[in-house]
Amino acid sequence: MKVSKLLIAASAAVALTSQVIAEELKFANFTPPFHTINASVIQKLNTDLSEATGGDLTVRGYHGGELGSGPAEQYIRVLQGAADLAWGLPGYTSSQFGKTMIAELPGAIPEDMPGYKALWRAYEEHLKGEFPGTKPIALWTSEPNIMIMRNKVIRTPEDLAGLKVRVAGATAADVAKALGATPVQMPISQVYNAMQTGLIDGVITGASTLRDFKLDEVADALTIGAPLGRLAFFTVLNGQVYEGLNDSQQAAIEAASGIELSKNAEEAWLATADAALEAARGDSANQIVDLTEAEKMAFIKAVAGVVEGYVDRVDGDDTMAAMQDK
Template identity: 30%
Template structure:
C-alpha cells in the first residue's frame, strides 16, 4: 500500500518511504484544495479518497495532496489550476472567483434547503441536464454543498433583519452577497482563510459560514454571537482535468469512477453533520451567544428576500442562462423531495 505525500508549506519534506512510493508508481496525480489539513474535508474526504484510489489501483497511482496554505492551495485558483493541468484534481468553491458557475450558483439562493444532504443530492441530480455546460474541460467527480449556514458576528448580536443593517459581513458568493444586501448588511468578498484576521482587526463585523469553520479556522476566538439562521448554503466542486482522466488506463479510470459520483454523493450529508459539531462545541466552550432565528422572523426574511431571488434569476438570464428559472424550479422540487427522505 502506497504512502501518500502531504505537501505542506511547513512540512520538513518528503519521507523516504513516501518518496520511494512516488517513484514506484506509474501514475502520479496532484490534488489540491483550499482548506487547512485539520478540516474534515481534508481528513475525512480528500485523504481517504486519495488513499482508496491508490489501493484500488494496486499501487499504480500515487496522489500528492496540496491543501490550503501550500503553493497550490489558493481558493481562487482551484478551477484554473485543474483546467491548465497544473494539478490533476481540485476541490474548490463555485463562488470564488465569481461568475464562473452561474447555473450551479442557483443552489446558493436563500430558503432552498437547510441540509447538506438535500443540497448535494439536488446538485448532482441537476448536473447532467442543467449544470454540465459549466464544466467544459473538467470531469466532475462530485458537486456538494454545506448545511444551512449561520450569521456570525463579532460585537453586535443579530436576532432580526434590522440588526444586520450596516454590518460588514464576509460573503462567499454573488447570491449570498445579494441576500445580505437585501437584508441591510454590507457584503465583503473575502476568501475563508482571511476571515480570522479581518475579524480580529475589525475590518469586518461578521461572516456567513456553517458551523465547521468556527473550529477549523479558530473563529470562535474572534466571534461572540452566532445566529442559527439556516437560510442559505454554498456549493463546492470536486473535479479532474478531462484530458488527464481520459489518458488514464481503463482500470484506473474504473477506480476513479468507483470512488466518485453516485458512490460519493451520499457521504456529504453525514460528513457535514460531523464537521459542524466541533464548530458549535467550540463556540459553546468559549461562552459565545447562540441564537436561533425565530419562525416569525424567518417568515419576514422569506418575504423580504423574494424580490432578491427574482432579481438574481433575472441577472442570470441577462448573462445568458436562459433557463435560470427552470433550474431554480427544479432545484426547489428536488430539495423538497430529498428533505422528505
C-alpha cells in the same frame, strides 16, 4: 542459471511496467491538513483508488496552498496543470457558475434535502457546461448558513444595517444586501484576520468554519435559523489527465467519485458543523441567538425577492426544478 536470468529479467520488466502505469494525482488544497476536506475527500479518494488499482493510482494532498496560493484560483490551477485535482467554491468565481450557484439560494434546496443529490440531479443537463476542461469528482453543499459575528448580536434584519459582512459569492451578496448589510467578498481563509482587525463585522457561512478556520477564536455571537442558504463545493479532475489514465484507472475513478464521494463530503461537513456548534454553545463567552419562528419571518420577508430575482437573471427555472426533483 538460464531460468534464474529469465526470472530476473521478467521481474525487472514487471517492475518497469508498474513504474510506467503507476500514477500519483496531485490534489491542491488551499486549507491546512486538519480541514474537513482532507479526511472526507482527499484521503478517501487515495484509499479507494489505491485499493481498486493495487496502488497503481494514488492521490497526494498538497495542503495550505502548496501548489499555489489563492482559493479563488483552484479551478484554473487544475485547467493549467499545476494540480491534477482541486476542490473549491463556485462562489469564488460566481460568473462561471451562474446556475450551479442556485444551490446556494435560501430555500432553493429545502433544508431537509441533501444538497449533493440536488446538484447531481441537475448536473448532466444544466450544470455540465459550467465545468469546462474538467471532470467533476464530487459536488456537495454545506450545512445551512448562519451569521457569525464579532461584537454584534443579530436578532432582526435591522441589526445588520450598515454592517460589513463577508460573503462567499454573488448569491450570498444578494442576501446580505436584502438584509441591509454591506457584502464584502473574500476567501474564507482571509476572514479570521478581517474579523480580528475589524475590517468586517461578521460573516454569513456555515458553522463548520468555526472549527475548520478557527473562527471561534475571533467570533463571539452566532445567529441561527435565518434563511441564508448554504454553500456549494466542487472537486474536479483535469479532463486530459483523466483521458490519459488506462482503462482500469479510469474505472477506479468512476467507482470512487460521484454520488458516494459527494455524500461522504457533505456528511462530514454536517458533522464538523454540529461539533462546532456544540462547542460554541458550551463557551460562556459566546452569545447564541436561536431565532424564534416569528423572528425568522422577518428575515424570510426581507430575502423573499432574492431567489426569484437571481434565478431570472441566470435563466435558471429549469435548473432549480431539476435540483428540487420537480
